[in-house]
Amino acid sequence: MTPTLIARDLRKDYPMNGETVHALRGVSLRVDSGDYAAIVGPSGSGKSTLLQLLGGIDTPTAGAVELSGTRLDALSDRELTRLRLTRLGFVFQRFHLLPVLTARENVELPMAEAGVRGPERRVRARELLDYVGLAQRENHRATQLSGGEMQRVAIARALANRPAVVLADEPTGELDAATGREILDLFLRLNRDGTTLVVVTHDDRLAAEAGRVIHMLDGAIRD
Amino acid sequence: MTGAAWAVKRLARQPLRTGLSLAGIAVAAAMLLDMVMLSGGIDRSFSDLLLGRGYQMRLTPKGTLPFDTEATIRGASAIVAALRREPALEAAGAVLGTSLYARRGDSLITLFAYGLQPEAQSLYQLQAGRDLASGAGAGVLLSEPAARLLGAGIGDTLTLVGRLDPQVVTAAAGRRLVVRGMVRWLYDYRGQPSVGMVLSDLQRLSSSPAEDRASMIVVKARQDSAVPGLVTALRRRFPSVEVSSVADLVATFHERLVYFRQLSYILGSMSLIVTVLLIATLLTIAVGERLGEIATLRAIGVSRRTVVGQVLAEGTALTIVGGGLGIGLGLATARYLDAILTSFPGLPAAFSFFVPRAGALAFAALVLLLTGSLAGLYPAWLAARTPIAATLRAEAT
Numbered sequence: 295m296t297p298t299l300i301a302r303d304l305r306k307d308y309p310m311n312g313e314t315v316h317a318l319r320g321v322s323l324r325v326d327s328g329d330y331a332a333i334v335g336p337s338g339s340g341k342s343t344l345l346q347l348l349g350g351i352d353t354p355t356a357g358a359v360e361l362s363g364t365r366l367d368a369l370s371d372r373e374l375t376r377l378r379l380t381r382l383g384f385v386f387q388r389f390h391l392l393p394v395l396t397a398r399e400n401v402e403l404p405m406a407e408a409g410v411r412g413p414e415r416r417v418r419a420r421e422l423l424d425y426v427g428l429a430q431r432e433n434h435r436a437t438q439l440s441g442g443e444m445q446r447v448a449i450a451r452a453l454a455n456r457p458a459v460v461l462a463d464e465p466t467g468e469l470d471a472a473t474g475r476e477i478l479d480l481f482l483r484l485n486r487d488g489t490t491l492v493v494v495t496h497d498d499r500l501a502a503e504a505g506r507v508i509h510m511l512d513g514a515i516r517d
Numbered sequence: 518m519t520g521a522a523w524a525v526k527r528l529a530r531q532p533l534r535t536g537l538s539l540a541g542i543a544v545a546a547a548m549l550l551d552m553v554m555l556s557g558g559i560d561r562s563f564s565d566l567l568l569g570r571g572y573q574m575r576l577t578p579k580g581t582l583p584f585d586t587e588a589t590i591r592g593a594s595a596i597v598a599a600l601r602r603e604p605a606l607e608a609a610g611a612v613l614g615t616s617l618y619a620r621r622g623d624s625l626i627t628l629f630a631y632g633l634q635p636e637a638q639s640l641y642q643l644q645a646g647r648d649l650a651s652g653a654g655a656g657v658l659l660s661e662p663a664a665r666l667l668g669a670g671i672g673d674t675l676t677l678v679g680r681l682d683p684q685v686v687t688a689a690a691g692r693r694l695v696v697r698g699m700v701r702w703l704y705d706y707r708g709q710p711s712v713g714m715v716l717s718d719l720q721r722l723s724s725s726p727a728e729d730r731a732s733m734i735v736v737k738a739r740q741d742s743a744v745p746g747l748v749t750a751l752r753r754r755f756p757s758v759e760v761s762s763v764a765d766l767v768a769t770f771h772e773r774l775v776y777f778r779q780l781s782y783i784l785g786s787m788s789l790i791v792t793v794l795l796i797a798t799l800l801t802i803a804v805g806e807r808l809g810e811i812a813t814l815r816a817i818g819v820s821r822r823t824v825v826g827q828v829l830a831e832g833t834a835l836t837i838v839g840g841g842l843g844i845g846l847g848l849a850t851a852r853y854l855d856a857i858l859t860s861f862p863g864l865p866a867a868f869s870f871f872v873p874r875a876g877a878l879a880f881a882a883l884v885l886l887l888t889g890s891l892a893g894l895y896p897a898w899l900a901a902r903t904p905i906a907a908t909l910r911a912e913a914t
Contacts (some may be wrong), residue, residue, distance in 0.1 A: 346906045
């Protein structure tokens with residue numbers, strides 16, 4: 295298997311009330327192309343911090359992240375932003391869709407930023423909305439969608455630029471059990487269709503369905 | 518979706534806040550526009566007024582401006598004759614301005630009278646009836662307020678008297694004149710009852726024996742470009758009178774109104790500052806409320822440049838819409854203020870303080886657009902430096 299994402303001895307310290315909090319204490323992992331990895335652990339174990347470092351949203355205090363052979367710490371802020379746009383997909387617990395845009399416009403947004411021409415991105419956005427089962431809701435504003443629908447639009451948005459890895463932080467955390475189930479099914483289908491997934495979750499069902507589970511405790515992986 | 522459309526959608530999401538901000542920007546823009554019109558409008562209006570009949574030069578008693586005092590030029594006909602012989606000059610005419618009285622029943626009505634030479638008149642526009650003609654005496658022209666006050670119309674005969682003795686209220690000289698036409702006097706203040714007649718008639722009515730004097734001599738050059746040289750030449754030739762070009766008079770007027778103009782600059786600057794503060798405040802609040810959204814955009818790979826562009830686009834959209842409303846409001850306000858200011862006694866009714874000029878409108882719009890767009894710089898800077906990870910963590914809790 296080709297390693298898509300590699301973390302080497304990641305450490306992350308935060309200053310808090312005059313003291314240093316060690317959020318990550320030397321985490322190393324490897325995610326291969328086509329993997330479906332779930333990162334689980336109690337609150338404060340460093341799951342979300344790890345995901346942010348893997349996604350180049352935050353920088354580690356020590357250690358390094360490689361995405362498809364590119365070290366993130368070697369990139370400028372502009373290059374890192376471009377890499378997040380074109381090589382990574384993000385799904386957040388609270389969806390974070392732009393409320394003033396329609397479902398299709400939200401999906402088109404990363405493609406527009408990447409310079410994809412209008413007609414091409416509209417076709418791709420429709421395909422993705424169809425893929426997540428929301429073809430009929432493309433012209434609805436984000437505020438007119440249910441929680442599950444918003445998360446499906448967020449997943450379509452994450453896939454817009456054909457990323458190497460999709461990183462999801464508690465994607466079912468804001469959803470009821472039935473709606474969460476739909477999202478889990480969608481993730482399974484995505485992975486079967488070849489998408490590499492790294493998901494931070496408290497959801498036992500999601501962890502059970504992932505191909506690989508990474509347990510975290512006190513800022514370290516405990517396998 | 519374009520940045521502008523996105524900006525408009527965002528603004529429409531908070532209609533009350535956006536509406537109030539637009540109202541504030543419109544008021545500030547209206548004030549800016551009015552001040553820009555005021556700062557250059559007075560000079561322009563004065564110049565247009567003086568050049569209304571194409572006479573570029575004025576000869577007045579030494580040390581005075583036209584109709585500034587009751588002083589007169591003696592030997593006016595000789596000066597006019599000399600001027601008319603100048604090949605570079607197209608026309609010259611003397612004007613006398615003085616008070617006259619019209620007898621109506623047992624009472625006398627005070628009027629202002631212009632005596633002029635019909636072949637070279639620079640003071641009125643004929644609105645009805647016939648004009649005065651050289652050599653055709655016994656005619657008089659009335660302004661609308663004078664006609665109303667006297668209850669007279671074209672074809673009526675008026676008895677006008679001059680040199681009133683205030684002690685006994687008797688007139689030393691009187692004359693019956695037929696109303697030939699109705700005119701609009703260019704330099705009359707609002708409601709001023711004025712009459713006009715041939716210069717020699719007024720000279721006879723105002724002094725005995727008739728004195729060859731004039732309040733002012735107006736001169737028209739054949740070419741505008743020759744005026745500065747002609748002014749110099751006329752000053753040498755007629756040292757006993759004041760020779761001024763319209764440009765000289767506008768410059769004098771300009772100096773007299775320097776405080777007015779400074780006031781307009783200060784108020785205009787204040788309106789710009791208010792606009793900047795309004796837009797900056799609105800956008801700073803909006804950015805503060807949208808930090809999570811901005812952090813998300815940055816996380817999914819939207820560049821700082823795009824984020825900054827979005828905030829600036831919102832500032833620009835506010836400025837364009839608010840400024841557009843401000844133009845309408847500014848023009849309406851200017852019209853209202855102009856009506857108040859030009860009703861002050863002593864000011865020509867045709868004079869305008871607020872002159873809408875394409876250049877002024879374009880300048881005000883450009884300055885407003887630039888400052889309004891720049892007002893978004895601070896909130897845009899805040900948006901650009903939003904810490905992605907910390908903001909997303911805060912949003913998740």
